[in-house]
Amino acid sequence: MSPIRWRVIRWIFLVAGLLSLTGCWDRRETPELAIVGSIGLDAGDEGRVLVSLEVIHADALARGPGPVSVPSKVVAWVFREEGRTVLNAIRNVETRTSRRMFVGQVNTVIFGQNLARQGIRRYLDVFERQSQFRRSLILNVCDTGAGLLQRPLIEDIPSRTLSGQANTALYAGKTVVVTLNEFLRTLAEPGIEPVTSHTAGRQTRDAMVKRLGESVRQKNPSVMRPQPFTADEMPEGELPPDSPVLDPLREAGTGEEMEGITVVPGIAVFRGDRLVGFLDGAEARGYLWAAGRIRGAILEIPSPLPGIEVLALEVIRVQSSIEPQISGQKIRIKVTIGALLEISEVPVGFVMSQDTVGRIEEAANEFIRREVYRTLRRVQREYKSDIYGFGQAVYRKDPRLWRRLEDDWNRHIFPHLEVQVQVRSNIRSSALLLRDPR
Amino acid sequence: MAKGRRLQPGMFGFRKRQRNDTGGQSGQSQPRPLPAKLADSLQQIRQEFHDASDLVVKQFCIGGIAARKAAVLYLEGMADGKAVKEAVIEPLMLWARPQLGGGALRGNLPEQIRQRLSPAQNMINLHSMQEVAEQLLEGNSVLLVDGFSVALGTENRGFPKRAVEAPETEVVVRGPREGFTEVVRDSVALVRRRLKTPGLVVEQMRVGRRSVTDVRLLYLAGVARPELVREVRRRVQAIDVDMAPESGIIEQLISDYLLWLFPLIQSTERPDTVAASLAEGRVALLVDHSPFALIMPNTLFQFFSTAEDYYQQYLVSLMLRLIRLGAFAISTFITAIYIASSSFHQELIPLPLLLNIAASEAGVPFPLPITAVAIELLLEVLREAGIRLPRQVGQAVSIVGAIVLGQAAVQAGFASAGLVIVAALGTIASFAIPNFEAAVAVRLLRFPFILLASVLGFYGLFLGAVILLFYLSSLQCFGVPFLSSGRALMLSSYDPWTRSPVRPYAPRERIRQATPPRRRQGSDR
Amino acid sequence: MKGKELSPSQITAMVALPRITIMMMFMPSITRGNALHDGWLAALISVGAGLILAALAAGLAARFPDDGFGHFSKVVLGRLLGAVAALLLASFYYLLVIMWVRQLSILVVSVILERTPGWVVGLSMLVAGLYGAFLGPGPLGRAAVVLMLLVGLSVVVGLTSLHGSGAMDFSYLKPVLARGWRPVMVAAVSPTFWFATTASTSLVLTRFCTRPQEVPRAVLKGTLISGLVLVLLVAAAISTFGPRKAAEQLSPVHSMARTVFLMGIMERVDIVLFTIWIVAIAFDLALFLFATATVVGDALGVRWRSVLGFLGAGIAAVASLQVLDVFTLGTLLSIPATAMVMATVHVGLVGIVFLVAAIRRQGERT
Known part of the structure; x- marks a missing residue:
């Protein structure tokens, strides 16, 4: 009996001693934390990085009867600091806050256009290296700077509006959603260049955004440096202020610019880790077709049928393959796109038949091919960045050849690559209606 | 020392056959x-x-x-x-x-x-x-x-005794309502009626110098391993105490260990459970003055099975067993998981939930682990109070305690709502474990896990779980590993994790014979 | 009968489990090589080679169904040489334990508990391992089966949710042998010896098995299971990160779990899945401490539990006195150095004993 008792007591002492030796190094009570919803990175002064942290006000958003009554309806604050490194900038923010910044819930990182053009690899390192961040966080490039604070539309949490927008735009066939993991992968692998989603928007001057869209002007300017948007500051070549893409940013009727409202119009194209430009609207779709990344879209194709101007086709499923054809020194890329479509909206006068479906398919093929070619031309000539992964396809086909081409692929070979696009679309059905109701 | 003797089955008045052998403990003199x-x-x-x-x-x-x-x-x-x-x-x-x-x-x-x-x-x-x-x-x-x-x-005994009533601790929806009584002869008869075979051996032993408690050893000859029977008999005969008023004392006296967390010997009030266990090759002890029979050896998975499992249809009871396993895990770990995730790994919690937790914990001045231990203790106090009090009052106490105190604690800022919910869930889940003593053990287990989780987070939690696993796998009950699974037990039939379906009449046979299909006995598996 | 309490299926779990969990720490030995896209092929080759080495060890063990290595090495090699061989094997196991504890504490500290000192992690793991080892083979076998289920479940959950979150791109598995066989073979060396190491525990475990003739089959089964998991995980790592990024990860397994994003809830599952894996290493420590203790005990004729006390006290004393920080014992225990030691021990030690045993039997026959 007694040896058993001794053994038990020994173990209890050992464990208790061990536990008393340990403090609670990693313990951090939830109320001690400032929950950061998204992070914006922008170019600061003298090569520094300007970090914006969107801190979510938990008490304002919590549901149910909490012990704390919420006097104001502030849902989030934005804190900004500069630093040579991202982490140091976050620490600098903490000198002004009563709580530690908690970045474990960050699901979006927004890069300002200026910073993105300088290269973002060195700023991405922290997100990959620190285990607090998720590898699944979504990267985004905003053309007007990353100090952006969303006005919460539908969502409670401002930054969730942004990630939500990217997701809906993905299924509308307008953009891609690129996670940190995927960006880093494409960055590291030769023969393919990364893209991200592109956010366009106006920068809000508010440091505090109230629920229900009501905003309070920031009293203390030190909390943030407002960066009012002006047309002059817009980078050249992209999105002129009167671009129709930005239409949703204007208050309906008045034409006045709304603050804190963004749209996701397309994708941002990188060469290496540097932003080289954007592809918006149909141009973005031109990329999505070829890369096989389209999740759904509505195509407005000019009708091949007499008396009908335009048809709307819904994209159900798309499969694409990139097949390099190597003969000697000559490389030709063959892109095959198979699209499953559905007739979803037609003006009156349409009669469905074998013949009409065939003609619509023909028209859709031509439409898609033209979109792909247009984007391809721009990417090849202007951006010179192999975002399609043609190089990788060559590598898979012939690794030895690729090793010779690798160094000047982007600069000399890719821009002059002959690409043949073949589209085979297939109309599955005409939704619920069989023929014209007449 | 009295030597147990095999008795002729079907004979009720076996008292006199034992007369010369017994009395060894009460008087050693000439x-x-x-x-x-x-x-x-x-x-x-x-x-x-x-x-x-x-x-x-x-x-x-x-x-x-x-x-x-x-x-x-x-x-x-x-x-x-x-x-x-x-x-x-x-x-x-x-x-x-x-x-x-x-x-x-x-x-x-x-x-x-x-x-x-x-x-x-x-x-x-x-x-x-x-x-x-x-x-x-x-x-x-x-x-x-x-x-x-x-x-x-x-023989004209006429002492006051209770009638056979429905067992209170093991309630079933479907199944017999009979429970053991304090009179061992009646209890033996209840088992005997379920195992009408001469192979059911009932040995009598006397335990306790002064209480001279009648203890019956039951097993099925040819089914139970002889070594097991011999070992149980040896341990019961070696008992040397003055008083043995309840089977709980016997349980402790024949157990393998001084301290144990989980009951290594199953106790039950239900004769059908005893009968089924005997058929599986286990050994049972019935003790006079105690309505609880002891069944040994026990294994961990025995905690999650009830007699009812075999009376209901296969899919239902399979699901119920899995739910009980889940309840076991929830009850043991959930408070610790809550602490680990809300004070170490907040990135694990979905954002909307995290916001709620943050808001509800913001008003609580005490560190989370301390509040957690306090709440758990409070729940234990409430549970204990509810058992001891008369039934009508007891119910009131648990309702008052659970609802009013919990709500008040949250509103007064003593504890966060999330913690109260989690602790209550853990306690309720422990009631889903059919074995009462196992449920108590599980509630006891929660405290070390809370401690580990509040020092080392999930790492500490899982480390504790592995140590617990090592501990459980080291336990043995009458030479049978507590964690043993299935065949290693050398019991005649046994399904540890789940129960296997009862095979109905073969379809081909059913077609050939015009007789209506019969099902086998539920306990026949 | 005494001590014969392991079933062959438990031995399968005991062989497979260490190999699977150790992958978390030593998978980079494959992904970091020059094999790039073909890393999974290296894993596949290592399974094949590992099976041969495992068969060697298990075959040797099955020849002496009632003896541990410490006994039969003396029978085969003679008293002095046999004892030396046994002590060499034991010290190899002991070295592994120390290395795991160190590697593990680094991993935990950099991945889950950033501010906790490494020695806390290492020591707590060691205590758990010592406790497990102290309980002996039977409890270890039963614990192995349960842990195997848990770890297997976490592999399945992790891989399916990773696939479900669309993080994998299987086209990265494509270039088969783009750089020829050489880098693939080089990458396959280290994992091969890990397979051999875990299989070599059968030299210790066979005598505790109820059916020793079935041990070789059980060992090969365990090696095969863990091999499949290795191939699966390496393939998953390459297709998730791309071969170049995979090479940068401290623990590709953890990074994969960190990438999971499913339905807004399954995020950061690494904290749960990865911790289960990490803590399962406590079993490896227990098994190898037990193996060390029994081999030393057999070789020197001492009771193994008292040897175990010394082993634990050794690590604890060194750690607490801070003469030498065991947990940051870097250069001595680097990965290539270990690979060399492993190769020596397996091909040298076990191989020699096997050969001598085979020759002797041949001699007896003629």
């Missing part, structure tokens, strides 16, 4: 013969019982006046006085003289009486003082006849 003279015997017996006031002595004459003097003794309340009067005294008194015959009074009168009355009364010869005392203590009456040094014990 048997004292009874004196022939009635007065001497009575005086000696009174002395033996220290003139106990509940010792009833009724003197009378056999065959009326001037016949042979005799006396009947019994302990008041232990034997049925009315039965003694009707079955022993009256027939003897009314014996007609001619019936007795002239020489009868000089012949072996007790033997005659025994032969005449035994068919109805089950009388046995007693030769010593110790045997007489034992009979009296068992609640039987003793007949002494003047001039003979032989007494006759008559």
Whole structure:
């Protein structure tokens, strides 16, 4: 009996001693934390990085009867600091806050256009290296700077509006959603260049955004440096202020610019880790077709049928393959796109038949091919960045050849690559209606 | 030491067969013969019982006046006085003289009486003082006849006892409502009725120097491993205590370990559970004065099975078992998981939930682990109070405690709402474990896990779980590993994790025969 | 009968489990090589080679069904040489334990508990391991089966949710042998010896098995299972990160779990899945401490539990006195150095004993 008792007591002492030796190094009570919803990175002064942290006000958003009554309806604050490194900038923010910044819930990182053009690899390192961040966080490039604070539309949490927008735009066939993991992968692998989603928007001057869209002007300017948007500051070549893409940013009727409202119009194209430009609207779709990344879209194709101007086709499923054809020194890329479509909206006068479906398919093929070619031309000539992964396809086909081409692929070979696009679309059905109701 | 003996099945009155073997623990001295003279015997017996006031002595004459003097003794309340009067005294008194015959009074009168009355009364010869005392203590009456040094014990026990009622701790929806009572003979009969085979062996043993508790060892010959039976018998016989009032004491005395977390011996109130366990090759102990039978060896998965599992259809009870397994995990870990995730790994919690947790914890001044331990203790107090109090009050206490106190604690900022919910969930989940003692053990387990989780987060939590796993796998019960799964147990049939379906009549057979399909017995698996 | 308490299936789990969990720490030995896209092929080759080495060890063990290595090495090699061989094997196991504890504490500290000192993690793991080892083979076998289920479940959950979150791109598995066989073979060396190491525990475990003739089959089964998991995980790592990024990860397994994003809830599952794996290493420590203790005990004729006390006390003393920080014992225990030691021990030690045993038997026959 007694040896058993001794053994038990020994173990209890050992464990208790061990536990008393340990403090609670990693313990951090939830109320001690400032929950950061998204992070914006922008170019600061003298090569520094300007970090914006969107801190979510938990008490304002919590549901149910909490012990704390919420006097104001502030849902989030934005804190900004500069630093040579991202982490140091976050620490600098903490000198002004009563709580530690908690970045474990960050699901979006927004890069300002200026910073993105300088290269973002060195700023991405922290997100990959620190285990607090998720590898699944979504990267985004905003053309007007990353100090952006969303006005919460539908969502409670401002930054969730942004990630939500990217997701809906993905299924509308307008953009891609690129996670940190995927960006880093494409960055590291030769023969393919990364893209991200592109956010366009106006920068809000508010440091505090109230629920229900009501905003309070920031009293203390030190909390943030407002960066009012002006047309002059817009980078050249992209999105002129009167671009129709930005239409949703204007208050309906008045034409006045709304603050804190963004749209996701397309994708941002990188060469290496540097932003080289954007592809918006149909141009973005031109990329999505070829890369096989389209999740759904509505195509407005000019009708091949007499008396009908335009048809709307819904994209159900798309499969694409990139097949390099190597003969000697000559490389030709063959892109095959198979699209499953559905007739979803037609003006009156349409009669469905074998013949009409065939003609619509023909028209859709031509439409898609033209979109792909247009984007391809721009990417090849202007951006010179192999975002399609043609190089990788060559590598898979012939690794030895690729090793010779690798160094000047982007600069000399890719821009002059002959690409043949073949589209085979297939109309599955005409939704619920069989023929014209007449 | 008394040696257990195999009994003939179907024989109810096996008391007397054991008579010579028992009594080893109550009196080790030489048997004292009874004196022939009635007065001497009575005086000696009174002395033996220290003139106990509940010792009833009724003197009378056999065959009326001037016949042979005799006396009947019994302990008041232990034997049925009315039965003694009707079955022993009256027939003897009314014996007609001619019936007795002239020489009868000089012949072996007790033997005659025994032969005449035994068919109805089950009388046995007693030769010593110790045997007489034992009979009296068992609640039987003793007949002494003047001039003979032989007494006759008559079985007419009449002590107060409970009827067979539905077991309170193991309630089933579908299944028999009978539970064991405090009288071991009735309990044995309840098992016997479910196993109508001569192979059911019932051995009797006596435990306790003063309590002389009747302990019955039950097993199925040819099914239970002989080593197991031998080991159980050895351990019960080795018990040397004064008092053994309940099977819980026996359980502790024959257990493998001094301290244990989980009950290594299953206790149950249900005869059908005992019968099924015996059929699986286990061994059961029934203890007098205790409605709880002990079943051994036990394994961890036994906690998650109930008798009812085998009465319901396969899919339902499979799901129920898995739910109980889940409840076990929830009850053990959920508070610790809450602490680990809300004070170490907030990135694990979905954002909307995290915001709620942050808001509700913001008003609580105490560190989370301290609040957690306090809440858990509070729940334990409430549970204990609810058990001890009368049923009507008990219910009120638990409702008041759970709802009012929890709500008030949250509103007053003593604890966060999330913590109260989680702790309550853990406690409720522990009630889903059918075995009451296992449920208590699980609740006890939560505290070390809370401690580990609040120091090392998930790492500490899982490390504790692995240590617990090592501990569980080191446990053995009568040489059978506590964590053993299935065949290694060498039991005849046993399904640890889930239960296997009961095979119905083969379809082909069903078509061939016009008879309606029959199902096998539910417990036959 | 005494001590014969392991079933062959438990031995399968005991062989497979260490190999699977150790992957978390030493998978980079494959992904970091030059094999790039073909890393999974290297894993596949290592399974094949590992099976041969495992068969060697298990075959040797099955030849002496009632003896541990410490006994039969003396029978085969003679008293002195046999004892030396046994002590060499034991010290190899002990070295592994120390290396795991160190590697593990680094991993935990950099991945889950950033501010906790490494020695806390290492020591707590060691205590758990010592406790497990102290309980002996039977409890270890039963614990192995349960842990195997848990770890297997976490592999399945992790891989399916990773696939479900669309993080994998299987086209990265494509270039088969773009750089020829050489880098693939080089990458396959280290994992091969890990397979051999875990299989070599059968030298210790066989005598505790109820059916020793079935041990070789059980060992090969365990090696095969863990091999499949290795191939699966390496393939998953390459297709998730791309071969170049995979090479940068401290623990590709953890990074994969960190990438999971499913339905807004399954995020950061690494904290749960990865911790389960990490803590399962406590079993490896227990097994190898037990193996060390029994081999030393057999070789020197001491009771193994008292040897175990010394082993634990050794690590604890060194750690607490801070003469030498066991948990940051970097250069001595680097990965290539270990690979070399492993190769020596397996091909050298076990191989020699096997050969001598085979030759002797041949001699007896003629």
